Amino acid sequence: MAERPGSIDETLALLESAGYVADRPLATILFLALKLGRPLLLEGEAGVGKTEIAKVLSTTLGRRLIRLQCYEGLDIAAAVYEWNYAGQMMAIRLAEAGGAVHRDTLEGELFSERYLVKRPLLQALEADAAGAPVLLIDELDRTDEAFEAFLLEVLSDSQVTIPELGTVRAEHPPIVVITSNRTREIHDALKRRCLYHWVDYPDARRELAILKSRVPDASGRLSKEIVGFVQAIRKEDLFKAPGVAETLDWASALVELDAVALDPALVSDTLGVLLKYQDDIQRMQGSRAKEMLDRVLSELRVPA
Amino acid sequence: MTGAAVRQGEGHFAENIAYFARALRSAGLPVGPGAVLDAITAVEAAQIGSREDFYWTLHAVFVKRHEHSILFDQAFKIFWRRRALLEKLIAQMSPISPGGAKKEEKPKAGALRVAEALATPQSRQPEPLEQTEISARLTVSDREVLKAKDFAQMSADEIARAKHLINELCMPDDTVMTRRFLADRKSRRIDPRRTFRQSLRGGGAAIDLAYRKPAVRHPPVVALMDISGSMADYTRLFLHFLHAIAEKRRRVHSFVFATRLTNISRELTGRDPDEALARASKRVQDWEGGTRIAQALHEFNRHWSRRVLGQGAVVLLFTDGLEREVTDQLTFEMDRLKRSCRRLIWLNPLLRFDAFEPRASGIRAMLPYVHEFRPIHSLASMDELCRALSSRQSGRGDPRQWSRSP
Numbered sequence: 068m069a070e071r072p073g074s075i076d077e078t079l080a081l082l083e084s085a086g087y088v089a090d091r092p093l094a095t096i097l098f099l100a101l102k103l104g105r106p107l108l109l110e111g112e113a114g115v116g117k118t119e120i121a122k123v124l125s126t127t128l129g130r131r132l133i134r135l136q137c138y139e140g141l142d143i144a145a146a147v148y149e150w151n152y153a154g155q156m157m158a159i160r161l162a163e164a165g166g167a168v169h170r171d172t173l174e175g176e177l178f179s180e181r182y183l184v185k186r187p188l189l190q191a192l193e194a195d196a197a198g199a200p201v202l203l204i205d206e207l208d209r210t211d212e213a214f215e216a217f218l219l220e221v222l223s224d225s226q227v228t229i230p231e232l233g234t235v236r237a238e239h240p241p242i243v244v245i246t247s248n249r250t251r252e253i254h255d256a257l258k259r260r261c262l263y264h265w266v267d268y269p270d271a272r273r274e275l276a277i278l279k280s281r282v283p284d285a286s287g288r289l290s291k292e293i294v295g296f297v298q299a300i301r302k303e304d305l306f307k308a309p310g311v312a313e314t315l316d317w318a319s320a321l322v323e324l325d326a327v328a329l330d331p332a333l334v335s336d337t338l339g340v341l342l343k344y345q346d347d348i349q350r351m352q353g354s355r356a357k358e359m360l361d362r363v364l365s366e367l368r369v370p371a
Numbered sequence: 372m373t374g375a376a377v378r379q380g381e382g383h384f385a386e387n388i389a390y391f392a393r394a395l396r397s398a399g400l401p402v403g404p405g406a407v408l409d410a411i412t413a414v415e416a417a418q419i420g421s422r423e424d425f426y427w428t429l430h431a432v433f434v435k436r437h438e439h440s441i442l443f444d445q446a447f448k449i450f451w452r453r454r455a456l457l458e459k460l461i462a463q464m465s466p467i468s469p470g471g472a473k474k475e476e477k478p479k480a481g482a483l484r485v486a487e488a489l490a491t492p493q494s495r496q497p498e499p500l501e502q503t504e505i506s507a508r509l510t511v512s513d514r515e516v517l518k519a520k521d522f523a524q525m526s527a528d529e530i531a532r533a534k535h536l537i538n539e540l541c542m543p544d545d546t547v548m549t550r551r552f553l554a555d556r557k558s559r560r561i562d563p564r565r566t567f568r569q570s571l572r573g574g575g576a577a578i579d580l581a582y583r584k585p586a587v588r589h590p591p592v593v594a595l596m597d598i599s600g601s602m603a604d605y606t607r608l609f610l611h612f613l614h615a616i617a618e619k620r621r622r623v624h625s626f627v628f629a630t631r632l633t634n635i636s637r638e639l640t641g642r643d644p645d646e647a648l649a650r651a652s653k654r655v656q657d658w659e660g661g662t663r664i665a666q667a668l669h670e671f672n673r674h675w676s677r678r679v680l681g682q683g684a685v686v687l688l689f690t691d692g693l694e695r696e697v698t699d700q701l702t703f704e705m706d707r708l709k710r711s712c713r714r715l716i717w718l719n720p721l722l723r724f725d726a727f728e729p730r731a732s733g734i735r736a737m738l739p740y741v742h743e744f745r746p747i748h749s750l751a752s753m754d755e756l757c758r759a760l761s762s763r764q765s766g767r768g769d770p771r772q773w774s775r776s777p
Contacts, residue, residue, distance in 0.1 A: 075417065075424055095417065095427040102416045103409075110437060139682060140550025152563040159570070159578075174571045211549065211588070211682070231568075249437075250681040251622075255401065258435040265437040306673065306707075346703075 071101045071128065085123040087116070088269075088276040096264045097124075106222045106243035108258060111266035113248050114310020121203035121244040130242065131200040135187040137210040143217065147227055148189045151182040158182070178231035188221055192237035199239035208247040215257050222260045269311060271298050277311060282318040292329045293318050295363040300341070300351065303359075309341045317341045329364070331357040385411050388429075391450050395433055398442050402433055518750040521723055523604035530608065536750055537611050542619045543760030546587035547683045558584035590683040590713065591622035595671060597690035598655065599629045599662035605720045605748060609689055610648055612753055614639055624679045627655050628667035634675070664694045664733065668704035676711045683713040685760065689747065691721050694733030701733065705740035715741045717770070718756065722746035744770040 072078040075091070078098040082089045089097070097120070100107040109117040125132035135146060143149075155177050162173050185193075191202040207215070221227060225240035245261060247253055269277060275294045278285065285293070293314065301308040309317075317340045326333055334356045342348045351359075385407075392407045410432040419425045426447060434443050517525075517533060525533060554565060565581035594613050598606050610625075617623040617639055624636045638651035680686070686708065694701060709715050717737070721727055723746055729735050738744065745759065746752040 075420070091423060092427040092430070095424055096431040099413050099417060099428060099431050103412060105409075142551050150564060150567070152567065155567050159567075170571070177567065177571065208681070213551070249678055251678065252436075255435065259403070259405065261435075262431045263435045264431065265440065304673075346707075 072098060074098065081127050082120075082123060085127045086280045087119060087123040088273055088280060089120075090269070090273060093120075093264060093266065096262050100262050101242065103262075104240055106245060106261040108245045108247065108253070108261035108263045109266050110247045110249050110253075110263070112268070112308070112310055114312035115266045115268060116311050117246040117266050118203065118205055121201055121246075124242060124244065125201040128201070128242075129197055131195055131197060132203060133187050133191045133200050133241070134203045134205060136205050137207050137214070139209055139211065141210045141214050145186060146188050146214070147186050147217075148229060149184045149186065150178070150231075151184050154182045180232070183229075183232070189227055189235065191241040191243075192221075192225060192227060192235055194238055199237070199241045202241040202243045204243065204245045206248060207245050207253060208250045212254060215254050219256060219260065222257070268301060268308070271295070274298065274311065274314060278314065278318055281315050282322060284322045285318050286327055288328055289321060289326060290318065291367055292363065293321070295367055296329060296334070296360060297341070299359050299363050303351070305342065305347045305350070306344045307342070307347065313341050313343075329360055331360055334360055384414075388414070391429070391446070392433070394450050395443065395446050398446050400433060400439050400442060400446075401435070406432055518754070520750075521748050522608050522720075523748070533608060533750060534611050537608070537753065538615050540612075540615065540750070540754055540757055542616055543757045545590065545685070545760045547590045548585045549588055551586040552583040553586045555582055555584035558582040560584060589620040589622075590685055591624065591679065591681075592616060592620070592687065593624045593679050593684050593712070594626065594687040594689060595667070596625065596627045597629065597662055597664065597667075598627045601662075601691055601693060602689075602720065606689075607648065609718075609747060610639070610651070614647055624675075625651075626671060626675070627651075628664075628670075629662050630666070632667045632670040632675075662690070662694065664690060664692070664737075665698060665701040665704055668708060669700065672704055672707050672711070676708070680711045685714045685716065686712045687716050687718055688741070689718045691719055692717075692734040692737050693731055694736075697732040697736050702736050702740065705737050709740045709742070714743070716743040716745060716756075716759075717741040718745050718747035720746065720748040722752075723748035738770050741770050 072081050075095050075098045078101075079089060079091070079094040082094065082097070096107065099105070107120075109120065111117055121134075122132060124130070158177055159173070183189075187202070191200050204218070207218075222243060225237040226234050228234045268274075271294055274297070275290060278290045278294060282290075297309055297314045297317070317337065320337055320340045321329075321333070324333070324337070335352050338348050338351060338356065342351060388410050389407050392402045392410070395402045410429055413428050413432050414425070417424060417428045419428065429447065430440070430443055434440055517529060517536065520529065522530070522533070552560070552562065554562060560583050562581045562583035565583070566578060569581055570578040596602075596606060596609060596613075606627075613623060613625055617625075623639070624634070625639050627633050627635055633655050635651040635654055638654055639647050688708075719734075721734075722744070729738055743759065745756055747756065
């Protein structure tokens with residue numbers, strides 16, 4: 068089990084060791100979240116590496132990663148705990164067959180940990196040999212407000228109340244990372260309990276560093292061209308600008324195609340890896356892509 | 372830096388943070404006293420090394436919304452600029468008298484938004500209250516007349532009464548099914564958890580089944596309102612209507628546009644409709660100007676659709692559709708809007724004319740992309756809209772009856 072980082076610089080180094088190239092603001096907030104034991108709320112466009120942060124934290128700190136993928140209609144039974152009804156039914160029948168059992172004993176037995184099915188949130192509160200786990204609550208904006216309200220208890224006090232059993236409290240609070248794509252606004256009450264950070268698209272220098280660390284097979288020239296092109300395309304009026312994830316996908320795709328440099332035909336053919344809306348692809352295909360590529364290439368040729 | 376030094380410096384340092392929090396609050400950031408305590412802990416924990424680190428540490432605690440980043444940035448620059456206050460603070464975190472912290476709150480030129488925010492409280496004057504006493508006890512025939520009357524032809528007095536009647540309208544009761552459950556005796560789905568708890572009450576000998584049904588909720592309503600000159604007579608009453616809806620359900624997002632799009636959802640949440648409208652109109656800068664529907668829709672699709680159209684939203688598009696230049700962009704944006712929401716209802720006051728025909732090219736271009744096309748010129752039509760929202764079938768709002776070639 069690795070120690071939590073002691074300063075912002077150490078946090079940066081820690082992330083880098085796992086191949087996550089972060090900027091200083093992100094390292095600052097991550098360091099604070101670890102130091103103060105506060106949940107971290109990350110918002111940003113899809114594909115800028117929000118989920119990745121939790122994964123990197125779990126590997127570098129050697130903690131277990133517990134992931135709760137949110138969806139509309141997520142309820143307590145799927146997120147926190149559920150009773151094992153079939154087991155309880157069996158227990159009741161067996162008790163009947165075995166003769167008179169006292170009612171309180173039976174009730175105590177039925178609603179004990181033995182018949183409790185633990186879901187991610189409850190698992191995250193359990194003690195772990197490797198230290199408190201990393202709890203990733205992914206895409207919180209997909210659930211409804213009712214579920215958010217339920218999270219409040221977990222986030223502020225690291226505890227869950229089960230009516231039949233009592234309150235389960237974590238001895239060591241988990242490291243909580245919440246992500247949201249902002250398809251709706253998260254309630255202020257929940258935001259208040261978290262440290263908030265907006266994860267933005269990286270600048271060219273950082274994106275190049277990310278590309279080099281994640282797709283080392285891409286040649287230096289290709290990487291530079293890819294980053295230049297993606298940075299340029301993000302400035303276009305698109306419905307969905309490509310994220311870092313798309314850049315990496317595109318780079319891997321181009322490496323698979325044995326490309327050493329970008330050319331207009333190649334860009335047109337592989338645009339589907341980068342852009343995910345038909346209107347956007349149509350807009351960028353053909354002459355537009357060529358024009359942009361020429362501009363990017365000429366900028367690269369001029370030594371900065 | 373020793374703990375004692377921090378302790379010693381705590382007084383002034385904490386004060387400075389508190390002053391800064393107050394400045395942020397007046398600039399419009401929701402900063403509570405809890406956040407101030409958090410900020411002090413965070414700054415101590417981070418052992419600040421540079422101005423940038425200090426900036427992002429406070430940012431982490433005080434900013435809870437992406438939009439607030441820019442306000443924070445300006446406030447930070449203004450507040451911590453004075454007398455290299457920050458540099459000294461970083462140097463030793465030693466006692467620094469805030470001196471004229473009040474003065475520091477006064478911004479110089481440049482940071483416009485924060486400056487305005489800091490300046491407004493003095494200039495705001497209570498608006499003269501209208502002392503028109505409205506008798507809520509209208510006679511039945513009065514009501515009937517008022518209901519059918521076109522908003523544009525109402526006198527000021529009648530409009531005031533109509534506003535009251537809007538609040539009495541039976542609000543739409545449309546629901547969508549969720550994947551959660553509620554206890555229900557009459558349902559056919561078994562609720563295992565309650566079943567076991569109930570049967571244990573009797574000792575577990577007999578299992579009496581408990582049932583549950585899926586819970587329902589109101590889908591979000593998103594209103595896009597044209598506030599150009601030609602719509603002026605109807606906009607304000609429609610805003611009242613929206614305000615009344617917003618009281619009944621949690622999620623109503625309101626946008627207005629003429630030449631640019633403005634989100635007035637927060638302004639419309641005020642308790643009193645007139646006050647809410649006053650606040651909203653302060654935000655909006657182009658009341659009753661010209662209109663560019665395509666541009667406004669484009670802006671909405673690009674910046675807002677993903678944020679507010681989730682979870683089965685119903686879109687109320689309130690415009691007369693009289694776009695000056697009809698381009699492909701209009702149909703393109705309408706198509707995108709239709710595909711991103713569950714139900715797109717076009718409310719058009721032009722439908723008040725009995726002999727209305729969709730001749731204008733803007734209307735012809737937009738019609739194929741809406742699910743329903745309805746009038747919105749009188750209380751009766753508002754009432755009809757409410758009923759249409761509650762029921763599933765579109766009935767007479769079908770846009771196809773209008774787009775048949777004459």
